[in-house]
Amino acid sequence: MSAIDLVRLSKVYPGGVTALDGVELAIADGEFFALLGPSGCGKTTLLRTIAGLEEATGGAVLIGGDDVTALPPGRRDVAMVFQDYALFPHMTVTDNIAYPLRIRQVGGAERRAKAAGTAGELGLDALLERRPAQLSGGQQQRVALARAMACHPRAFLLDEPLSNLDARMRLEARTFLKRLQRELRITCVFVTHDQAEALALADRVAGMEDGRVRQVGTPAEVFRRPANTFVASFIGSTPMNLLEGEVREGGRVAVGPAEVPGGPGAGALAPGDPVVYGVRPEYLTYAGEPTGGAFSGEVTVVENLGSAQLVTLDGESGSIQVVVDEDTEVAPGTAAWAVPRPDRVLLYRDGALVP
Template sequence: MASITMSELVKVYPGGVRALDSIDLTVEDGEFFALLGPSGCGKTTLLRTIAGLESASGGGIRIGERDVTRLAPGQRDVAMVFQDYALFPHMTVTDNIAYPLKIKKVPTAERGAKAAETAAELGLSDYLARRPGQLSGGQQQRVALARAMACHPKVFLFDEPLSNLDARMRLEARTFLKRLQRELGVTTVFVTHDQAEALALADRIAVMEGGRIRQLGSPKEVFHRPANTFVASFIGSTPMNLLDAVVTGKTLAVGEEPVALPREYAGSVTDGEKLVLGIRPEYLAYSTEQVPGALHGEITVVENLGSAQLATLHGPAGFVQAVVDEETTLSLGDRGWAVPRADRVLLYRDGDLIGAREGAGSAT
């Protein structure tokens, strides 16, 4: 197995479009690493540049001890699973799995045995004679994984491999993929725009925007302490509330609402300073009665989340969303109060988290 090291990696397309902007990043040996971000942020370009399907305009890439920056894809010892799986429709499952071995001129009998062995590991033994069109989406995905595994690469590269599956199949495939990666111990880079996938699968996540890494950290770090307002607004199934606030002594004026200033920020802010308060909907306690230090408003939207509800309140602080237990009755037009959990309040200055640990937003 091997680590992946990118140093000042740049990719510029014709016309001056800068898809990757001086990326410095190391993916550790055996790590499951996710590249996360909105469409057009550069995550797939970065993956394809690691694979050699895109050539770097500047900087370098090392896989293990080898500089692979100028090597062809077949010389990098990586295997890539594409969004559409890229299976050959006219070939059987056996031939699809064995294809990389055929390219490497492995003898026919040996590659057939290896294909059968790999297929058995992924529960595909009963489908070896079938063609991709005779398989379900989940089975096609496993064939693509088997093909990647058959040649024992040092690195797996996944380009949104779950996006073509239905919701239930995605959950099953996600669990299967994480277990498989743990068993194999292969360094894995996984591209997705789905925060839930990244949070569930990855050891670490790089959140990208505009060809740059905006934050690098564990799923817990990225979720609980977003390094900037971009990450705060992007991460989470329900976006973080980001509200304008002004420091007024020991409180924060959020609209007309006085919210207690968390003690951890007492020495880091100045009276009268304009900041942004961040609080996740999950960390707002909802009340039907007035509570000191709460954000109040009229309920304008109620969304059913299954085991909970998401209430949108409109009041002096603007629009505020709170996750409310399923037992509470919510009606449009009702007035409610959302109480911030003090230890989960974050403050941002000029878009960056105040008091972020050293290097929290970097890629080193």
């Protein structure tokens, strides 16, 4: 078993800087788990603490039920793939893959055989005698993964391994990485600040802010029902619209001059309660003529997303973004309305989601 359990894990650097603040996580055996958050939120520190490259100030790290908090990195039986891949430039692909086996004093013939076998699984057969400078970014990434796989670790720890690739290669590598993890059925902890990567790859996602875990859930859960305004503003390729409002009679919410549906959460609040009104751009319907229960404004920005357009309306209710079908004609400077889907509206009180 290679489940990873973090119990009240903390990390405080000299000078009183708190990088991890009582982190509690239970990562299941064979799960692809993503740590997602902005720069400086503590996600890489958390990964390095699991690996043993950072010493925990408090709490415990358990891998497969074993407390490894005090063990050095080499005795934790995990493999880490770094953002810059950390390949040895003077070594061939074979020697790079075999290096961890060499450290474990595996015989030369055996480690070369294992390196060749692992390389074959990742389509590196023809590159075994090349050095890193002779490889593309995607090939270097596969060599780094092969080096991690060669020791058959209990878990993979991946620190933004796709960030150095161009957009097209990143998509290909993302698909490859998910297929590889499914085939190996190995526990994988993946650090990223890219919401699309986290939602596409992970079985579950932990949203992190200021050294704390703000929400844990499946990609669908954190996208559809963010637990707080931080997760709501961070998750999604187009940020959620978050607008100050006030609850009205009949389950409606006033946002500036607009009165719009309050959604399922409105029933738990009283008229006059202040709220933050949340609705994703994907859950707004664009209208080119006046309609009730809608936000009104002037089209100020139209961004082409390929199969859709992201339209920004500026009005008395604030700045609102709505995703519009590619075939709809939208011109800057025109009046428009955005109608929220009532079943997709979320209300937040004191930063937390109203159930």
